Amino acid sequence: MVEDEILTLEEVAKYLRVSERTIYDCAQKGEIPAGKIRTAWRFKKSEIDKWVNDKLTSTNLSPQIHPIDIQSLLSLHRIIFINHSSKRDALLTLAENISAAPQIKNSQELSTEILKREELMSTAIGRGIAIPHVRLSSVTDLVVSIGISRTDIIDFNPLDDEPVRLIFMIAAAQNQHAYYLQTLSWFSTRLKSKQLRDSLLKAETPQQVYDMLTGKSV
Numbered sequence: 001m002v003e004d005e006i007l008t009l010e011e012v013a014k015y016l017r018v019s020e021r022t023i024y025d026c027a028q029k030g031e032i033p034a035g036k037i038r039t040a041w042r043f044k045k046s047e048i049d050k051w052v053n054d055k056l057t058s059t060n061l062s063p064q065i066h067p068i069d070i071q072s073l074l075s076l077h078r079i080i081f082i083n084h085s086s087k088r089d090a091l092l093t094l095a096e097n098i099s100a101a102p103q104i105k106n107s108q109e110l111s112t113e114i115l116k117r118e119e120l121m122s123t124a125i126g127r128g129i130a131i132p133h134v135r136l137s138s139v140t141d142l143v144v145s146i147g148i149s150r151t152d153i154i155d156f157n158p159l160d161d162e163p164v165r166l167i168f169m170i171a172a173a174q175n176q177h178a179y180y181l182q183t184l185s186w187f188s189t190r191l192k193s194k195q196l197r198d199s200l201l202k203a204e205t206p207q208q209v210y211d212m213l214t215g216k217s218v
Contacts, residue, residue: 098145124158
């Protein structure tokens, strides 16, 4: 690559060996040097190289965050079984469920922003999982809603083309950036287990789902 070459989002993802979604999210949050030309993100290779070098050579440790207490984040009332084949219907059902939580002060804004976020880029992360997420000023504290779909949701457009069956919706306050990212990471890491995913799909009650995710059963 030429040092001052201008790269697309796809090229940066390939260059850094991460997902396009990761680069997109970093650009949106201002965490990676980038600029927009109309609606498309563009990156200068020399700035990307410097950014990567700074990340790899920095001796400063990131601030420590208290481990997630997953039991406090999950509620039996926010674990539901759905039967939708379209992501819009599934997302609106989860948004309605999560909006019943006292932390959500504007249910209409949440539904609108969840759909808008999905239009920008699919929140499907592969392996049949989607993690739709937003941070809003009308949310007072982080809250999670989980949907186990009895049917394949075929239009999430995941990178691995596997239909989505497991949806984990996260809504957080604007000032919860670090905790929000930590929660996203927790679910992404935990759900790498095929045994857990298969068990969740076979669950028959919210209690079973809760027990599996909190480590009380598999």
